[in-house]
Amino acid sequence: MTVESQLASPLFWLLALIGVTLTGISKSGFAGGAGVVAVPLLALVMPVPLAVLLMLPLLLAMDIKTIQYYRQHTSTAELKKIVPAALAGIAAGGLLLGKLPVESLKVLLGGLSIVFALWHRLAPILGQMKGAAWLWGGISGLTSTLIHAGGPPINIYLIAQRLPKLTWLASAGVFFGVMNAVKVFPYLMTGHWTRELLALSLALLPVAIFGTWLGRQIQGRISEQQFVLCCRLLLLVSGLLLIAQVIAGSR
Template sequence: MPHLGILAFAMPAALLIGISKGGFGGALGGLAVPLLALVMPPTHAAAVVLPVLCMADFTGLQRYYRKWDVANLKIMLPGAIVGILVGSLTFGMLSEHLIGMIIGVIAIVFFLLGLITGQNNTGSEEPKRLKGALLSGASGFTSFVAHAGGPPVMMYLLPQQMEKVRFIATCNVFFLLINAMKLIPYTLLGQFTQESLLTSMALGPVVVLGVWLGGWLQGKVNQTWFYRIARLGLLLTGTQLMIQNW
């Protein structure tokens, strides 16, 4: 069984993943790995988090089934697959710290540009094939390397200002598919251990509770506040990535 000290940090992380996935499109889920990294090596933390992410995605699928934006997914998924393949082939060759720092800086700059330009108050942006392919490719890559795939996806989807349930559902099915794909290379690379899998299983009930709680909270906020929270999540994740990888 997992050590109680590890579970003391892992359970809040799993709850945060569930709330973020279930109600805010994963905006705050990137904070989970750093919580676990306080009590275990980052690579071990990533191996624990991946099955938890899959559980959260699958649980959220039941709430948001077929509410996603098909046009965006057709743009995003091919790019993400390429990004995962690149991450698999270059595993261990590139600096995780440098990648995390770059993504953190970009996320913060994107948030600040939104404030300066008043992007929240402008009309919605149409899906753009090149932008979507590049950012979803970056998401697949950074998701594989450090479970930091959220910021690139947020940067692509937030300007579209789509209805909040459609936004969450699109993020849900996107990450459900790419996290499931990541299970194969993670297994082949020997990332999973008996201890990591037992820890992930122990967190199952917590992440399910978090998804339910996130869905409940999402129903309590309007469209304006939903996007404010999502953008704040992007800022917090970007800041966390910078601090973690400084």
């Protein structure tokens, strides 16, 4: 399907509006807990590599707005632990673009997310074990580069740190902002980015901004306990979506 045909497709716009809005809500309301939803939805009407490229400018815009909302609450100490690991993961992901069996990665990440979301006692084990920041930060950088699914692994780490809600949102916003900015370079090397695709991203920019605004409104109306519960629920949903995408693709 060409970009021109997508512009004329009601199904594309319906799926794009839903996926981008939910991703925006997730970014500013739940630290990216359901950020994997847009690519699977868009993959129903366009190739996955193009869906990934389409989303990156929108993710960057969402990150910028999230940072604007919460920057005064950022934990520099946490970012110093996880950002270097994420950059290493992005470098590895850039080398593996188009080479790694993405389906296997989705199943592994999805299964881990589901188990962690349902088994609360895993938090202190997986999120606070020695080298946890490097492990989950690195995996987040890798999966973010390959399939825009950096949210589940880093939230496994952040849940275990028991950060205040706004500190969690602010730190995650900066973390994802740095990652998505760095990902521009390996994505440019793929040669698949076109002016038409960038124009399509630009057309969806107001939707991304609206979703981010809506997420901020939602998080302001829930307690710390409800926030953690929602993040666990979104981690579960993310895991199920990743596995469902593999199952659907194998048919």
